[in-house]
Amino acid sequence: MTKSAEDTIQMAVKDLEERKQKAQLNGGIDKLNLQRSSGHYTARERIELLVDEGTFMELGMLNHSDVVGSKDKSAGDGLIGGIGKVNGRPVVIQAGDKSVFAGTEGTVHLRKSKWLFAYAIKRGMPMFNLSEGGGLRMPDGMGSDGISTKLFPQEMLMVGREVPSITSILGDSFGGPTWMAVSSDFVTQLKGTCMAVAGPRILEMATGQKISKEELGGWEVHARDTGQVDAFGETVEACINQMKDFFQYMPSNASEEPPIKETNDDPLRRLDHVLDNLPKESNRIYNMKEIVKELVDDGDYFEYKSTYGPALLTILSHLNGRVVGIIANQPNKYTGASGPEECEKATDFICLCDSFHIPLIFLHDTPGFRVSNQAEKEKMPTKIMVWNQALAQSTVPKISVIIRKSIGAAYGNMCGPTMGADFVVAWPTAEINFTGPEVGINVVYGRQLEQSDDPKKEREELLQKWAFDSSPYKAAAEHYIDDVIDPRDTRKFLCQALEYACNKNGSKSERRLANWPTGF
Structure with missing residues (x-):
């Protein structure tokens, strides 16, 4: 190999290293530092909390927005994705990246998400979603051509629970992250976040209604009123642990039974208490x-x-x-x-x-x-x-x-x-019956008891009879x-x-x- 050829190869490798180092900065070091200083994890840090150490293989690191002028500020196009292991089992993972256009979904973002989902089905791996984001990105979705290519993918709508889908809402989530969550088998939500179709600002602009994010889609709304979220956590770590806890009961895909868990608890154990x-x-x-x-x-x-x-x-x-x-x-x-x-x-x-x-x-x-x-x-x-x-x-x-x-x-x-x-x-x-003894006696014998000389005694006799029959x-x-x-x-x-x-x-x-x- 000539010196000039060797130099060319070294320059190519160095260029790759520089590109990947830049990609690791997502939307820029200032935005990452802002996330951390406000007490939030970045998308990659959330993935590290989820997967077994050293198992994550990132895919699409060199992605960026295809909108002219956005290349240098859109590493990953707002989505970090790949394959890793959770408790020793292979899974597909995607994490919304708030540092890139507030985690909104552009064309490349959506293409990557669709590919990850399809690969999970193809190879029978559960899908883990660490969600945060503002829904469809305005420039990418505007116009009849823009929206026409960004409707709900049929592949996701027709999947038929081939693999478990497990989602955590770890930041305010509107549009796509919400659609993913309500279509999942298990959802956990970080308290203090909002999950809704659209955010309070859009709602106010569209309808004139002013409402806080907590009233719109905070954890208490989903806990009591909607049932769209299955568990809640005070911290990111708690939410991710809930995802792992749920996962231990699931098979990796629909062709398998759930894993057997070793136990020393005697199956014939008598329940003395x-x-x-x-x-x-x-x-x-x-x-x-x-x-x-x-x-x-x-x-x-x-x-x-x-x-x-x-x-x-x-x-x-x-x-x-x-x-x-x-x-x-x-x-x-x-x-x-x-x-x-x-x-x-x-x-x-x-x-x-x-x-x-x-x-x-x-x-x-x-x-x-x-x-x-x-x-x-x-x-x-x-x-x-x-x-x-x-x-x-x-x-x-x-x-x-x-x-x-x-x-x-x-x-x-x-x-x-x-x-x-x-x-x-x-x-x-x-006690098994069409209705409870008290109600049944009131319905069937109500008038008879009203005319009885000793309604209390007669009621007790009827209750004993109905209790026996039940x-x-x-x-x-x-x-x-x-x-x-x-x-x-x-x-x-x-x-x-x-x-x-x-x-x-x-x-x-x-x-x-x-x-x-x-x-x-």
């Missing part, structure tokens, strides 16, 4: 989470949508190392009666679990649905039936345990007899339910039942719900 959680009086409340903690491996579980629809618990955990989804009524919230929010929450969770081969456990303690004039305005009948439709379409193993009350139509929605369960069993404390033994005698079990044997029963229910194809489902919408 489980009855301590159940009040002696049937009308007293208690915390169903305490029973869940007794049942599952090592007492560990992950609650999904903990702040939304609080009368129903949706939980991911393990039984004898196998991932399970638990749907349980929560008696200390509205006595365990589900309203519109709980119905949406149940439907969402059933779709998630069935799409990713996670068996479902149902723990009943509900006096029925929370009906009201407001519930009717929120389409309560439709929401009840959509929940039932999802249940009917699901094909993962399903096991029901009736702990205390299971009344009326809610008995069906909680996967009672004829609703597709592999097994339905009850504790001896179970016991699980009549259903067990006619094989409408499979057994009445000792509550202390519930963990043993569930672990054995799961083993047998998964005998043919493991926990693999037919994934009929994979193409259902990701929001209800």
Whole structure:
């Protein structure tokens, strides 16, 4: 090799080094320093918090905006992306970069995001989104030609939950980051950020409405009102840890079952203290989470949508190392009666679990649905039936345990007899009926009691009769339910039942719900 040829190669390598060093500065050192000084991580720093050390392979580092005059201030075009490992498992990652045009989406940004998403599907890798950004970039999207090339990609709309999509809102997010979040399987939001279709400034300009970002799309809005976010964190680290915690329950793609977790917790362990959680009086409340903690491996579980629809618990955990989804009524919230929010929450969770081969456990303690004039305005009948439709379409193993009350139509929605369960069993404390004894007696015997010489005594006699009729033994005698079990044997029963229910194809489902919408 001649000296001049060697010099040419060295100059080319040096030029590459300089280009990559400049690309590492994103939108410029001043903007990066401003992010850090205000207590925020940069996009690459967020990725470092997520991935296993030394595993991230960045792709598209030399990208920049294709708008004339923007090249030198748009490294990465507002998106850092690539492939890395999270807890030893390969994943695809994209992180919005606020230092480049406030993280807005230009043509190259969108092209890179679409490619990353397609590659995740192609190679069966989960998609992690560290989101922050201002939506579509005005210059790139303006005009009939600009907007015509930047509508929602069909590939993302038709993906059918082939891989888990896990998103964290780590800065104010409008447009694209919001679309990605509400289409994901799990979303966590950093408190103090906003997630909405458009920001307060655009809203004011378009409608004249003045509103703070917290009122528009702050964490409390999504926690209580929308259910579009599943968990919340005080810090970036907390949000990223929530993403990792959720990921441990997911398969890498739809062709796999979730990973088995090693445990020394005996599957036949007797629950000697489980009855301590159940009040002696049937009308007293208690915390169903305490029973869940007794049942599952090592007492560990992950609650999904903990702040939304609080009368129903949706939980991911393990039984004898196998991932399970638990749907349980929560008696200390509205006595365990589900309203519109709980119905949406149940439907969402059933779709998630069935799409990713996670068996479902149902723990009943509900006096029925929370009906009201407001519930009717929120389409309560439709929401009840959509929940039932999802249940009917699901094909993962399903096991029901009736702990205390299971009344009326809610008995069906909680996967009672004829609703597709592999097994339905009850504790001896179970009450099963069309309606609760008090309500039923008032409806059926109201006038008779009004005319009674001793209405109090007659009511007590009727209550005793109706309580007997509500016991699980009549259903067990006619094989409408499979057994009445000792509550202390519930963990043993569930672990054995799961083993047998998964005998043919493991926990693999037919994934009929994979193409259902990701929001209800």
